[in-house]
Amino acid sequence: TTKVAVFASGSGSNFQAIQEAIENGELDAKIELVITDKPNAYVVTRAENFGVPVFAFSAKSYESKAAYEAEIVQALRNKEVEWIILAGYMRLIGNTLLSAYPNRIVNIHPSLLPSFPGKDAIGQAMEHGVKITGVTVHFVDEGMDTGPILAQAAVEVVEGNREATEERIHTVEHELYKKSLIQLLNPTSKLH
Numbered sequence: 001t002t003k004v005a006v007f008a009s010g011s012g013s014n015f016q017a018i019q020e021a022i023e024n025g026e027l028d029a030k031i032e033l034v035i036t037d038k039p040n041a042y043v044v045t046r047a048e049n050f051g052v053p054v055f056a057f058s059a060k061s062y063e064s065k066a067a068y069e070a071e072i073v074q075a076l077r078n079k080e081v082e083w084i085i086l087a088g089y090m091r092l093i094g095n096t097l098l099s100a101y102p103n104r105i106v107n108i109h110p111s112l113l114p115s116f117p118g119k120d121a122i123g124q125a126m127e128h129g130v131k132i133t134g135v136t137v138h139f140v141d142e143g144m145d146t147g148p149i150l151a152q153a154a155v156e157v158v159e160g161n162r163e164a165t166e167e168r169i170h171t172v173e174h175e176l177y178k179k180s181l182i183q184l185l186n187p188t189s190k191l192h
């Protein structure tokens with residue numbers, strides 16, 4: 001059983017999909033910790049509902065990224081976390097975390113990278129008028145949504161309807177992240 005931490009800044013629907021895949025036996029892993037930079041985010045409530053411990057921090061009470069990341073690394077080491085799963089964590093990962101977890105950090109992004117990196121990828125795609133967007137799961141490096149791609153899936157934009165497009169993207173994200181994590185964390189699993 002692989003010990004993981006999920007980093008999130010928002011609603012936590014991807015956290016929940018991963019936790020449910022673990023609970024129903026599809027993914028052999030344990031979420032030891034949810035890390036959030038938004039102590040009031042809904043992901044905190046979701047984590048509590050599943051009995052998953054939360055480490056919440058406020059970036060502005062630290063003097064640098066290196067300072068808060070050092071504390072995160074300590075919290076992860078205390079729990080023997082092996083992999084970091086970013087799920088709507090809206091901060092760039094710095095050198096402290098990257099060097100503590102080389103090639104052990106993955107992210108999900110709501111576009112077909114390298115299109116529309118950064119914030120509000122769904123809004124960017126709709127603004128641009130693309131007809132097809134999608135979801136990307138990738139390894140994290142020092143760039144913004146740049147590391148090697150693990151998996152992608154296409155999603156048709158619902159023209160003029162951001163909410164419906166977002167709902168489609170979320171549904172695809174939950175499935176794609178689950179499949180990618182099974183391949184990555186349980187490579188000999190016969191379940192996929």
Ligand code: GAR
Pocket residue numbers: 008009010011012013014015087088089090108109110118119120121145170173
């Ligand atoms: C997801 O759509 C994820 O792809 C996106 O944030 C959302 C979080 O939703 N991440 C990024 O934009 C990263 N650049 P959730 O909190 O319901 O899982």
